[in-house]
Amino acid sequence: MDQNVISYLIIMEFLALVNCGLLLYTYKKPTNFYYPAIFVTIPVGILGDLFLALSTNVEEALLANKISYFGASYLPLFVFFGFLSICNIKLSSRIKAILAIFCTLIFILASTAGFSDIYYVKPFYRMVMGVGNFGVEAFGPAHFLFNIFLGFFVVADIFVIIYSASTKKNVSMKTLLLLSLLEIVGIISFFISRAMDSDALVMPAVYIISELIFLTIISLGEEYDLDNAIVNSLQSSNTTGFIYVSQRKKFLGANDQALEMLPELKSHRIDTKLTDSDYTSQTILKWIDKISKDPNKKTFYINVGDKHFKASLHSIDYSSIKNGYLFGIEDDTKTQEYINQLGVSNDQLKESLNNQNMHIHAIQEQMIVNMATMVESRDSNTGGHIRRSSVCVKILVEEILRQNTMELTPEFCEAIVKAAPMHDLGKIAIDDLILRKPGRFNPDEFNTMKTHAEKGAAIVENLLSTIEDPYFVNIAKNVANYHHERYDGSGYPKGLKGDEIPLEARIMAVADVYDALVSRRCYKDKFSFEEAFKIIMDSMGSHFDPKLQDAFIKCSPKLERFYTQE
Numbered sequence: 001m002d003q004n005v006i007s008y009l010i011i012m013e014f015l016a017l018v019n020c021g022l023l024l025y026t027y028k029k030p031t032n033f034y035y036p037a038i039f040v041t042i043p044v045g046i047l048g049d050l051f052l053a054l055s056t057n058v059e060e061a062l063l064a065n066k067i068s069y070f071g072a073s074y075l076p077l078f079v080f081f082g083f084l085s086i087c088n089i090k091l092s093s094r095i096k097a098i099l100a101i102f103c104t105l106i107f108i109l110a111s112t113a114g115f116s117d118i119y120y121v122k123p124f125y126r127m128v129m130g131v132g133n134f135g136v137e138a139f140g141p142a143h144f145l146f147n148i149f150l151g152f153f154v155v156a157d158i159f160v161i162i163y164s165a166s167t168k169k170n171v172s173m174k175t176l177l178l179l180s181l182l183e184i185v186g187i188i189s190f191f192i193s194r195a196m197d198s199d200a201l202v203m204p205a206v207y208i209i210s211e212l213i214f215l216t217i218i219s220l221g222e223e224y225d226l227d228n229a230i231v232n233s234l235q236s237s238n239t240t241g242f243i244y245v246s247q248r249k250k251f252l253g254a255n256d257q258a259l260e261m262l263p264e265l266k267s268h269r270i271d272t273k274l275t276d277s278d279y280t281s282q283t284i285l286k287w288i289d290k291i292s293k294d295p296n297k298k299t300f301y302i303n304v305g306d307k308h309f310k311a312s313l314h315s316i317d318y319s320s321i322k323n324g325y326l327f328g329i330e331d332d333t334k335t336q337e338y339i340n341q342l343g344v345s346n347d348q349l350k351e352s353l354n355n356q357n358m359h360i361h362a363i364q365e366q367m368i369v370n371m372a373t374m375v376e377s378r379d380s381n382t383g384g385h386i387r388r389s390s391v392c393v394k395i396l397v398e399e400i401l402r403q404n405t406m407e408l409t410p411e412f413c414e415a416i417v418k419a420a421p422m423h424d425l426g427k428i429a430i431d432d433l434i435l436r437k438p439g440r441f442n443p444d445e446f447n448t449m450k451t452h453a454e455k456g457a458a459i460v461e462n463l464l465s466t467i468e469d470p471y472f473v474n475i476a477k478n479v480a481n482y483h484h485e486r487y488d489g490s491g492y493p494k495g496l497k498g499d500e501i502p503l504e505a506r507i508m509a510v511a512d513v514y515d516a517l518v519s520r521r522c523y524k525d526k527f528s529f530e531e532a533f534k535i536i537m538d539s540m541g542s543h544f545d546p547k548l549q550d551a552f553i554k555c556s557p558k559l560e561r562f563y564t565q566e
Helices: 003-026 034-054 058-086 093-110 141-167 173-196 199-224 226-237 256-261 263-267 279-293 333-340 346-378 385-403 410-422 425-429 443-450 452-464 470-482 503-518 529-538 546-564
Strands: 120-128 131-139 241-246 250-254 299-304 307-318 321-331
Touching (some): 034 199, 058 131, 093 141, 241 256, 263 279, 279 307, 410 503
């Protein structure tokens, strides 16, 4: 037995395990399981090749070959799904399931070797390049199905690369070149292994090369991931603690800042009811008791050692149903020390209080952004919609202000742009089975989805009414509540028509629909700018306020430039 070949396979197995560990340690998106699946499947395949090299009879060789076929059967599927993920292409769950069943069928057929001639006809043991292997008198019909299987995924991968290169501007050309290199390596290795008459000696090296290419692609993906960069930046700069407690007084979680401020929370298991077991729990329960007796009570205090903390408590509810309580905890020690100092000057005290008010506003805005982001992360249909539609509102308002035809005040313009990200907050109250449905809704589901407008207005009022200016709160409520009303009265939730619909909601409606048209959804492809422009224009006077028509026409080139750069 050739020890050099055995050593080579052992080294390949070791490198595959190292690469697997490296991916699992560094990969920042555990919700995407395709990459871990690739990197876990490869060591299994190489292990089968090693066992094949060590085999001493046909039974051992066939068993080792079946282990190798686990990788050979599922790896093309995982790689294809990885290509789709990298290129931001969606595939329905039904098609994914069919492909997975097909791969499983191939593996089952390959596992019949030694028991049936359907895959290999009369296999026998032999040595190839000094190590164990096997040969066959002929290939069974199922083996040709495996070749078709491989050819299908090669063509599918190539199609994804070509389609992305020609239409997907949000995929880097570097990434596409690396994907092309990965495909070329796979195709060349297929012919080399056939020429050498041994997949077991060629494929392990190919697997390692493929892993290195994938690690490079993943590294580039992290670099281009703007959403992840923004979230990481916000998390690193956040100094506010957040605690979430259910309506039934169960502890639902806290961020790192809250756990650092109130260490006793670390002893609480998620989804367990708070009791009087410790000072922090007692305090939180007292806060909840106070807000249940006095809904206007929103601010509470807690002292831990020599530290003073202030909690802004918000009941997360809609209609008559309460969902829970969200606490924003901030360190109030310096303010309390200032107030307790008898010699502090009035100017210092006023400045401190002003700074605290500004800080509260910042916390409030961050809370709204976090909630809006959480809503969007749940909705599989509208990725990026909140940010894009907010930019559309800003562009449209700037054009209306420039034309000076509606006499918009600077205060109104600032308020609607600030309120735009809140327009779909009510979706936080919609069940995942409906919100994440990949296709169109049936009538009952659509009626449920329509309730998000009124629920969003209720949430906005609940979160903002005690701290924001009433004028802004009213703008934000109108944006959330009425952005699905239609100018001809056929919209929801109130069926308002014409100027009965608040101007801020009429503007939001144009931005909301425009983004939906020019963006891809799981149930439709995106429309061209020309098609979207025509649809909006044809709907002026029915869906949209015709007084917005001129402003929309003038700002359309700017909207197109924004989406082209996305």
